Amino acid sequence: MAFMKKLPLLLLALFLTACQQDTAETQSKETPPTPTPTDFIEELWYKNSLVYSVDVEVFKDSNKDGVGDFRGLTNQLGYLKKLGVETIWLAPFQPTPNRDDGYDIADFYSVDSRLGTDQDFDTFMKQASQQGMRVIMDLVTNHTSDQHPWFQQARKRADSPYRSWYVWSKERPKKWDKGMVFPGVQKQVWSFDKQAGDYFYHRFYDFQPDLNMQNPAVQREMRKIIRHWLDKGVAGFRVDAVPFLIEIATPDFDPENPEHQFDIITQLHQYIQWHKRDAILLGEANVAPDEQKPYFGKDGQNMQTMFNFFANQHLFYALATGETKLLRKALEDTKDIPPTAQWAHFLRNHDEIDLGRLSDSERRKVYDRMGADTTMQLYDRGIRRRLAPMLGDPRLVEMAYSLLFSLPGMPVIRYGEEIGMGDDLSLKERLSIRTPMQWSGGLNGGFSEAAKPVRPVISRGPYRYPVVNVAAQQADSTSLLNQITRFAHLRKQCPEIGWGKWKLLDTGSEHVLAIQYSWKGKSLVMVHNFSSEPQQCQLTTGLKSGSSLVSLTTNKTSRAGANGVYQVPLAGYGYSWYRLQRD
Numbered sequence: 001m002a003f004m005k006k007l008p009l010l011l012l013a014l015f016l017t018a019c020q021q022d023t024a025e026t027q028s029k030e031t032p033p034t035p036t037p038t039d040f041i042e043e044l045w046y047k048n049s050l051v052y053s054v055d056v057e058v059f060k061d062s063n064k065d066g067v068g069d070f071r072g073l074t075n076q077l078g079y080l081k082k083l084g085v086e087t088i089w090l091a092p093f094q095p096t097p098n099r100d101d102g103y104d105i106a107d108f109y110s111v112d113s114r115l116g117t118d119q120d121f122d123t124f125m126k127q128a129s130q131q132g133m134r135v136i137m138d139l140v141t142n143h144t145s146d147q148h149p150w151f152q153q154a155r156k157r158a159d160s161p162y163r164s165w166y167v168w169s170k171e172r173p174k175k176w177d178k179g180m181v182f183p184g185v186q187k188q189v190w191s192f193d194k195q196a197g198d199y200f201y202h203r204f205y206d207f208q209p210d211l212n213m214q215n216p217a218v219q220r221e222m223r224k225i226i227r228h229w230l231d232k233g234v235a236g237f238r239v240d241a242v243p244f245l246i247e248i249a250t251p252d253f254d255p256e257n258p259e260h261q262f263d264i265i266t267q268l269h270q271y272i273q274w275h276k277r278d279a280i281l282l283g284e285a286n287v288a289p290d291e292q293k294p295y296f297g298k299d300g301q302n303m304q305t306m307f308n309f310f311a312n313q314h315l316f317y318a319l320a321t322g323e324t325k326l327l328r329k330a331l332e333d334t335k336d337i338p339p340t341a342q343w344a345h346f347l348r349n350h351d352e353i354d355l356g357r358l359s360d361s362e363r364r365k366v367y368d369r370m371g372a373d374t375t376m377q378l379y380d381r382g383i384r385r386r387l388a389p390m391l392g393d394p395r396l397v398e399m400a401y402s403l404l405f406s407l408p409g410m411p412v413i414r415y416g417e418e419i420g421m422g423d424d425l426s427l428k429e430r431l432s433i434r435t436p437m438q439w440s441g442g443l444n445g446g447f448s449e450a451a452k453p454v455r456p457v458i459s460r461g462p463y464r465y466p467v468v469n470v471a472a473q474q475a476d477s478t479s480l481l482n483q484i485t486r487f488a489h490l491r492k493q494c495p496e497i498g499w500g501k502w503k504l505l506d507t508g509s510e511h512v513l514a515i516q517y518s519w520k521g522k523s524l525v526m527v528h529n530f531s532s533e534p535q536q537c538q539l540t541t542g543l544k545s546g547s548s549l550v551s552l553t554t555n556k557t558s559r560a561g562a563n564g565v566y567q568v569p570l571a572g573y574g575y576s577w578y579r580l581q582r583d
């Protein structure tokens with residue numbers, strides 16, 4: 001009887017236990033495993049995006065005033081789309097006295113009226129997005145122009161709230177003439193400001209006073225700037241001068257050996273992602289491999305991507321000498337980055353090629369081959385030329401682009417490089433490589449119908465606009481423009497490059513670089529011959545016999561020998577992109 005009395009209680013207990021078990025089972029079935037970064041790598045757009053760097057001022061003038069503008073750029077979106085561009089990187093376009101080609105900003109929140117209106121910018125953003133292209137922009141907050149109202153206020157009154165937005169010293173600091181970024185042109189990093197009665201710090205030219213990033217008000221303002229442009233639709237920022245942005249500058253610091261505050265980048269990253277999940281920071285930080293880690297951050301919480309300046313200089317050494325050993329080492333030395341991070345690779349950008357990390361004798365070899373005349377050299381470390389005149393041989397130019405599209409990273413090309421534009425060494429410093437885009441053989445190369453364009457179009461020599469221009473190259477299936485377009489589209493069929501793992505292969509030739517990529521059972525092998533002489537190389541891919549290398553660029557196939565070695569013949573400056581196929 002006692003048992004009968006307890007029966008309902010027992011049944012209830014059994015029922016509750018069953019429910020618990022059931023919930024536990026459903027939970028364990030439904031709780032997804034914690035994702036690891038490699039699970040969502042395919043969603044990281046910057047792993048495989050083709051970036052096109054454009055300076056609106058010299059790209060296309062729509063209103064015949066001689067200055068390129070946003071309407072002109074908007075009208076050329078179809079051209080960029082056809083080329084295969086996925087991300088447009090805009091050089092600074094805000095109001096500026098323009099003494100450093102826009103990198104001296106006088107108002108961070110609007111568009112330089114010479115380049116258009118805020119509405120023109122919005123229209124451009126809308127149309128770029130409709131055509132499936134992202135836009136990133138320069139974030140230049142290491143410094144302002146000395147004409148910026150903040151600096152004007154700061155220098156006027158010592159008690160101005162803006163005074164502490166900049167970095168001052170009562171006395172001339174001991175290291176006033178150390179650590180200049182533009183040696184030869186710039187004489188010091190601390191200059192006396194008569195109006196303020198104090199010295200101010202400027203890592204770059206003396207008309208670019210450094211902002212004091214230690215000041216929370218400056219950090220707040222930087223977030224405001226970021227928010228402003230994110231709200232207008234940009235997909236991220238090319239962060240100017242990162243090592244200087246985060247250096248702790250004080251009157252007694254050593255500009256040649258500064259301390260860095262990396263949590264500024266971490267906060268930027270968090271702030272940006274809080275507003276736009278997939279927006280990125282692309283850092284300009286020319287650092288040695290042993291310094292690169294904190295720039296990407298632990299688990300990639302700082303910059304998502306950075307320009308690989310280290311590989312770039314060794315790549316130019318390889319192009320100059322035909323020897324790949326140092327390039328191989330540079331790629332290996334910069335290999336270890338977080339899985340969510342990515343390098344941005346480039347051949348030329350808007351600055352001089354910085355060869356400062358090569359030894360003197362290595363740099364000399366690059367100068368001898370590509371910039372022997374001292375008028376071609378700049379800041380005791382680099383060359384102020386465009387790629388095509390530097391390399392000369394069109395086969396080498398083509399091979400260099402094939403390589404760019406097949407390096408482990410996001411390829412970045414600079415406007416005009418796709419048609420092999422030249423340089424104008426009569427223009428000062430880096431302006432030599434910032435001449436207007438050459439669209440056609442018409443007036444001013446089709447850049448502008450004004451009598452006097454903002455900067456002279458190249459009209460003399462082998463790279464003059466009647467010879468080197470978009471229209472002519474569009475009509476020629478063998479042109480550099482069409483070749484680069486083919487590379488860009490081919491790269492889209494090779495996602496292994498951005499997502500996969502890579503390793504360098506033995507080739508049996510010091511002139512040949514071979515990279516193998518693997519991703520989800522698929523594999524690519526990219527080979528490039530840096531010598532003008534044909535090479536017979538032997539590739540060991542790790543796959544034994546019974547597989548073939550099928551070329552995506554030449555339609556040739558190579559079968560592995562019994563020892564698993566592929567015989568790959570390459571013409572002088574030849575290249576091939578292969579997919580590995582198991583029989």
Ligand code: NOJ
Nearest residue numbers: 100103140204240241351
């Ligand atoms: C780096 C930019 O690439 C360069 O063009 C500019 O002069 C300096 N930062 C100063 O903003």
